[in-house]
Amino acid sequence: MTVILRSGRRLLAPALLALLAGCHRAPAPRTRTVDITGLAFRPETLRVGAGDTVVWVNHDLVPHTATAPGFDTGSLARDGSARHVVTPSDAGGYQCAFHPTMRGVLLVE
Amino acid sequence: MHRRSLSLAVLLVAGATALPAQQQPAQQPPDLTDPEVAHVAVTANTIDVEAARFAQGRTTNAQVRQFARTMITDHTAVNQQAAALAQRLGVTPADNAVSRSLQSGAAEAHRAQQNLRGDAFDRAYMDREVAYHQAVLDAIDHVLVPTTENADLKQLLQDVRPAIAAHLAHAQQLRASLGNATR
Numbered sequence: 001m002t003v004i005l006r007s008g009r010r011l012l013a014p015a016l017l018a019l020l021a022g023c024h025r026a027p028a029p030r031t032r033t034v035d036i037t038g039l040a041f042r043p044e045t046l047r048v049g050a051g052d053t054v055v056w057v058n059h060d061l062v063p064h065t066a067t068a069p070g071f072d073t074g075s076l077a078r079d080g081s082a083r084h085v086v087t088p089s090d091a092g093g094y095q096c097a098f099h100p101t102m103r104g105v106l107l108v109e
Numbered sequence: 110m111h112r113r114s115l116s117l118a119v120l121l122v123a124g125a126t127a128l129p130a131q132q133q134p135a136q137q138p139p140d141l142t143d144p145e146v147a148h149v150a151v152t153a154n155t156i157d158v159e160a161a162r163f164a165q166g167r168t169t170n171a172q173v174r175q176f177a178r179t180m181i182t183d184h185t186a187v188n189q190q191a192a193a194l195a196q197r198l199g200v201t202p203a204d205n206a207v208s209r210s211l212q213s214g215a216a217e218a219h220r221a222q223q224n225l226r227g228d229a230f231d232r233a234y235m236d237r238e239v240a241y242h243q244a245v246l247d248a249i250d251h252v253l254v255p256t257t258e259n260a261d262l263k264q265l266l267q268d269v270r271p272a273i274a275a276h277l278a279h280a281q282q283l284r285a286s287l288g289n290a291t292r
Contacts, residue, residue, distance in 0.1 A: 038271040061190050061265075062183040062272045078186070098179045101278050 031083075033057060034104065036064050036076070039096075041104035049109050050088050057081040066104065068094035141205065141256045147195050148202035149211070149253060150266065153245050154184040154191070156215040157238075163219065164234045173231050176238070176283055180276065187269050194265055207252070214241075228287065235284040242277040249273065 029051040035042045037059045048054060056066045058076040066073045066082070070090045073082035075098075084090075088108050096102035141149070161180035168174055195202060218237045225233050249270050257263040 039275040040271075060272070061268050062186050075182075078190075098182060099275050099279065101275055101282070 029053065029085075031055060034066070036060055036066075036096075036102075039064075039099055039102055041066070041096075041102060044103070045105040045107060047107045047109060048086050050086055052086050053083050054086055054106070055081055055083045063098060064102065065097040066094050067097045068092065068106075072097075141207065141252065142203065143198075143257060143259050143262055144200050144203035145205040145207070146253050146257050146262060146266075147191065147200050148204055149207050149248070150191050150269075151188055151202055152208040152211050153248075154188040156211055157184045157241065158188075160215065160218070160234070160237070160241075163222070164230075167222075167226070167230050168234070169227065170231050170287075172283055172286070173234065176235075176279060179279070180238075183272055183276070187272065191265060194261060198259060198261065200259075200262070207248070232284070232287050235280055235287060238280040239277065239284055242273055242280055246270070246273050246277060 031053045071084045091108040161177035164177040
């Protein structure tokens with residue numbers, strides 16, 4: 001089957017389908033950073049996509065973790081960092097294992 | 110002279126001991142030297158590490174043990190930073206009345222806890238930690254930061270403050286969960 005465009009250009013159906021498919025490619029995974037400062041996760045709530053990478057960076061004097069049922073950065077010393085590739089099951093709260101008043105949230109799209 | 114200016118500092122930290130809290134009129138910021146400030150910072154951290162080590166060996170409560178572990182981790186980390194800074198600045202920590210007051214308060218608290226077990230120990234330890242961290246926070250705000258001259262030392266104290274505030278909040282939550290002792 002051939003499709004004739006308004007410009008007069010002719011496209012075979014498979015080519016047209018490939019063109020349309022290219023318009024709906026999934027966005028490339030992103031890397032998002034959570035800064036740990038003043039004993040808080042900043043931003044406290046982070047909106048990410050499944051497949052994105054979250055990097056936690058500790059700027060505090062004291063060690064911290066980012067801990068949830070599905071991930072655990074382990075102890076991060078000052079200037080330490082750790083990364084985690086987000087899955088849909090990571091949606092929800094996490095906290096520092098050393099400082100239970102420190103809490104963050106991942107909203108997974 | 111330092112004598113009058115240290116009295117406020119001593120009374121602020123003495124509030125964490127068995128001594129009764131006293132009302133004080135507003136005063137000028139006390140005049141501790143930077144070496145004295147460094148000594149107070151190291152002393153305050155060391156005291157809480159030692160109290161936490163004792164608590165780890167005595168408590169059977171998992172949350173109290175976790176709190177004590179955090180005190181050891183955090184106050185050790187802060188002391189490492191303070192020691193590194195003092196070395197970099199060529200500052201030798203100098204003993205002073207505030208440090209001595211902290212130490213006598215700690216000794217008194219240890220004597221009070223030594224013969225306690227179970228829930229009674231947990232409540233006594235957490236009561237002490239609440240009062241101690243409140244006193245340290247007050248000392249940072251009203252004594253140490255105002256009196257410190259060196260910008261890096263002042264920044265270290267300001268950087269430590271959120272950790273002390275978080276310790277206080279954690280201690281208050283944990284203490285509340287332990288309930289009241291029956292007499």
